[in-house]
Amino acid sequence: MSNEPAPPRFSSVFDRAFLTGLEDVTQLILVRHGEQLLPPPGVPAGETVDPPLSERGREQARLVGEHFSTQHIDEVYASPLRRAYDTGEQIARHHRLTPIVVDDLREVELFRDIPRDKSAVATLGEHLLAGIRERMLVERSWDVYPYSESSHEFRRRAVNAIESIIAANPGRRVAIACHGGVINAYVGHVIGSRYDMFFRPAHTSVHIVAAAEGRRALHSLNDVSHLVTPAGSFLSH
DSSP states (O other): OOOOOOOOOOOOHHHHHHTOSOSSOEEEEEEEOOOBOOOOTTOOGGGSSSOOBOHHHHHHHHHHHHHTTTSOOSEEEEOSSHHHHHHHHHHHGGGTOOOEEOGGGSOOOTTTTSOTTSOHHHHHOHHHHHHHHHHHHHHOOGGGSTTSOOHHHHHHHHHHHHHHHHHHOTTOEEEEEEOHHHHHHHHHHHHTOSOSOSSOOOTTOEEEEEEETTEEEEEEEEEOGGGEETTEEOOOO
């Protein structure tokens, strides 16, 4: 058996294209928040924006925090909304970090221009809401929703927010606790999807994007392995 050292590994075109096996690559760990405590139908719009984690959501957040407890993480960022911040906190605490809040990581603002003391159904009516939902099934664009943040506006702020995190963390490994819409916006930007929602991230699902040399590469999508435990599955959407 030879004791000669292995020859040096040279980066291939695919290493460079997909940012594998290279030095000084920033790794983004995008984590959707845990399950939120949903308000009942007909609640005024102002009371539906920032719900807390549900009991299952708190357990999901604990599990994703444990999942990353033995892995190196340099920084944790989070949306200001409670369900995302509290999820990010469960990751950060294992690394003696405090989540850095980035306001533009908040979820797409549906029905934001409806008076806060009125519900969407009271403003639009049941039939119009049903029609909007049918359009979303096919078009998967936030622009089908009236009184809401536009698709272009949302994608611009979400992508810019994450790109600013990349710029601040060259060659580092950072976790970002945010929302399904934000994850779709950024990953969709990376892979060139025309849909605002091209897939459905599970609660506390993990998605990894690499960034270096002006390139971005998707390394994994919708990992939920940490949610399957000896006590049962905590998977939800």
